[in-house]
Amino acid sequence: MAFEITPDDLGDLARGAALLGTGGGGDPTIGRTLVSEALRRNGPVTVIDTDELDDDSLIIPTALIGAPSVLVERLPRGTEPISALRALENHLGRKATATMPIECGGINSTIPLFVASQLGIPVVDADGMGRAFPELQMETFAIYGVSGSPLAIADEHGHTAILDTGDDNKSLEGWARVLAIKIGGVSYIAEYSMNGAEARRTAIPGTLSLALRLGRTLREARENHHDPADALSETLSDTLYGHGESIFTGKIVDVERRTAEGFTRGTATIAGFDSDSTCTIDFQNEFLVARIDGDTRVVVPDLITVLHLETGEPITAEALRYGQRVRVFAISTPEMMRTPEALNVFGPSAFGLGEEFVPFEHRAQAALR
Amino acid sequence: MAFEITPDDLGDLARGAALLGTGGGGDPTIGRTLVSEALRRNGPVTVIDTDELDDDSLIIPTALIGAPSVLVERLPRGTEPISALRALENHLGRKATATMPIECGGINSTIPLFVASQLGIPVVDADGMGRAFPELQMETFAIYGVSGSPLAIADEHGHTAILDTGDDNKSLEGWARVLAIKIGGVSYIAEYSMNGAEARRTAIPGTLSLALRLGRTLREARENHHDPADALSETLSDTLYGHGESIFTGKIVDVERRTAEGFTRGTATIAGFDSDSTCTIDFQNEFLVARIDGDTRVVVPDLITVLHLETGEPITAEALRYGQRVRVFAISTPEMMRTPEALNVFGPSAFGLGEEFVPFEHRAQAALR
Structure with missing residues (x-):
């Protein structure tokens, strides 16, 4: 069922995403600042279930790629994930109807919220990892038949690249990784675009709301000494x-x-x-x-x-x-x-x-x- | 004036391109094999002057990028530069009316001949370096206002990337270089697309025929003991x-x-x-x-x-x-x-x-x- 995410939810979300990050995935509190400002400026973001997607909707997931340790010294300008999504939209010749995390653990749980807030589109409550993993091919999307290609990558100057390695998602990972390193260690991507039917078949449902619930669970346990x-x-x-x-x-x-x-x-x-x-x-x-x-x-x-x-x-x-x-x-x-x-x-x-x-x-x- | 290049010209062309390579640019004899087979299969390639281009023609130069020393152990399959050109055509939504060297010195004098032969389009008798240089931004095209972006790069599996760094041709070089290294040290590109008017304004005219003439000059001098x-x-x-x-x-x-x-x-x-x-x-x-x-x-x-x-x-x-x-x-x-x-x-x-x-x-x- 659709729900809204407000700035007040971000603490719990960050905590739950850190848990699902299983030690990695980057510190979600860094993404939190970016999202918090966007939500205050643009109002809450709507989170929808995969069941609520039309079969022919276009979902374009957005994410950060690179070394999270670099991110601390290289905060995003905020235009990068938008540039990546726009470049992929232009390449596909269609506008995204929603965005989605590729990774619900760590910082990548927050990037789609920022994009959704800036563009006024919903976020799908699902992802392709169900946790954090280090590489782009490690996605249920890929495993169940959605290709990561074409992938758009962007830097803070609006420079973009569209990568297309067909069904070879491991090559896609390799190409995107060297560009992210060249760009400065961290970059932003839009990839694994799919329709609603594909999201229902390949995504792990409910993982964004799960991160929120797990974060809330930990907070409430502490507050209530459970x-x-x-x-x-x-x-x-x-x-x-x-x-x-x-x-x-x-x-x-x-x-x-x-x-x-x-x-x-x-x-x-x-x-x-x-x-x-x-x-x-x-x-x-x-x-x-x-x-x-x-x-x-x-x-x-x-x-x-x-x-x-x-x-x-x-x-x-x-x-x-x-x-x-x-x-x-x-x-x-x-x-x-x-x-x-x-x-x-x-x-x-x-x-x-x-x-x-x-x-x-x-x-x-x-x-x- | 338009002329044709046949397999018999390739020895002189390779020699002249090696001269204009000024010590670098890669061994043109490697590209020669590729071109020779294509010319025998497809017939001669037509070389045209920049003056013969319509103002609104679409010229897409093609080239190799990477370490020429790697090329000896990694001969092109032949599909790579075609894949790059096709990817850029798809991105631009238009077919190339001609191709052109970006570099008349070394191996890059021959790649456009191969592409032209395979696709049945002419090669423009001009280039953007007038010799060999090591980096992609070192082009009269760039200096006089044609951007290297968008650039298409391709590997032997048909995987492609489209890079767009706006007017920042040095970033374009950096991005293309890391991908070429990732792909295996050598890759093929299509870039600096332009119309006929832009070719006349920014290209160094007559450099392909110059390579041919200089190679012939050296051969004839040796034959005639001059x-x-x-x-x-x-x-x-x-x-x-x-x-x-x-x-x-x-x-x-x-x-x-x-x-x-x-x-x-x-x-x-x-x-x-x-x-x-x-x-x-x-x-x-x-x-x-x-x-x-x-x-x-x-x-x-x-x-x-x-x-x-x-x-x-x-x-x-x-x-x-x-x-x-x-x-x-x-x-x-x-x-x-x-x-x-x-x-x-x-x-x-x-x-x-x-x-x-x-x-x-x-x-x-x-x-x-």
Whole structure:
């Protein structure tokens, strides 16, 4: 059902998007400033369900591409995502009837809200990742038959490029990435344009409102002194994600982090409070795999999040520090992200991990036996 | 006046294009194979003067971009420049009536011939460099008001990108370069589209036929045991270039060469046969400055060429070797390449050289006094 997003919602949205960012996706508070100003200027943005889209509507998702760490020193002028969308509209010869996130985790949950506010179009309550992933081909849109091409990319001078690599979304990612680096490390894109029928077939529905709900859940748990893990589990239980569970609590005793090939890679080690157990989390921008005493407990595409133990606030991989008291909270992915086609694109092997994907709630049940 | 190019012309064209390549521009013999097959299959290509173009004709120049050294290991499939031209035609919503070189020196003298042969359109006898230069903004087209944007770039899979950086041709160069590197080091482009009136205003006329004539001149001099320098000087005397002169003969005693930032940079040192004089030539892909006993004699955009002393064949910067007996032959540039606007884009300072541009024939006269 359609609803409106106002400036008052942005705190919860940013918190929930940080959670779904699973350690990566960029700090959504940076996008928040941009959106907040636009909403105050232009009024609230309407968020619509995929069910409310006409079959022949034109949805053009918008996003940021690049290194989120650069963004802090290179704030968007605000014209960039609009330039990208306009360039793609011109190329397609049609106007967008709505925009949509390609990634509901991290900063990319907010960019479409900014675009929608500036252009007076609605945002579709759905995305193509259901979380954050590092590369553009890691999209349910692509997996279920919508091509990322043509893609428009824009800089702050209104310079644009239209990339068309046919069905080869991995090449599209590579081409867009080198341009984003050339442009200065961060750029803005419009891509995966589709009609309403395609959105219903390929998008993960309800993920923008989910981010909002999860952010609100964490805030209210803190305000009411409830356990944030219990609150999250309850909120998740009636969503496509279904299952959320605290898998470890402890103190961070080591963070090994390096920047390689444009990614932040590393491992965090957490020592349990009441046992000799340790939990390690490997990350490549996002948290990829959590192991307890060497045994895999959660692996991508299931979601691994790290929360401040006391506040319940999500912590990114960049912000992990020695001595932090944290909770590792896992969330299962929707079924459409666990099909063989989906695992082929963003399962463990896509990140160079050797393990098979096993839904974490199955391992959890086995561990309880 | 219009004329036809047949496979029999390609040897002379390649030789003349190597001369105008001034040490860079890529080995035209590689493009020659591609063109030769196309001409045998499709018949001769018609070459037309800029004067023969209708004001509203659409000329789309075609070229290779990237490291010529990569080309040897990555021969074009042949579809790439056609894909680039077609992508730009689609973007512009019009068919090209002709193609044209952007660079008459080196391999880029041949790419438009291939395209013209495949598509059955004529090639315009003109270009935008009058020689070879390393970057896309170094074009009289750009200097006199035709933008390089929109530019189409294509790979061997038919993947394409359309880049539009407005009037900022240096950004266009940067964007196209990173894509060419991503594509594998070499790619094909269509850009600087213009009408007939713009071609007459901004292109250097007659440079394709000049390459052909200079190549023929060198061959005939060798066949008839004439002095190649005298023959070149005579051929050049009734062209826009006007002045060509041997400035040094000797033996190469040192070549210092390094690859940096995608360029081949270095210095060749030549010891005179009959004196203690030495000539040094600094290069960045192309020969940039020739000094005799430390005094600048020829500097970019004037043309510095190095010829085998006996055969008169041009030698590229990559092919310079210790012990070669060579002649350094300088050629003055057309007036439209020596204006303040032109020197701003491809004069000495554009290559980080400290010297003022002085037309080399003025220095030559001064030296004779």
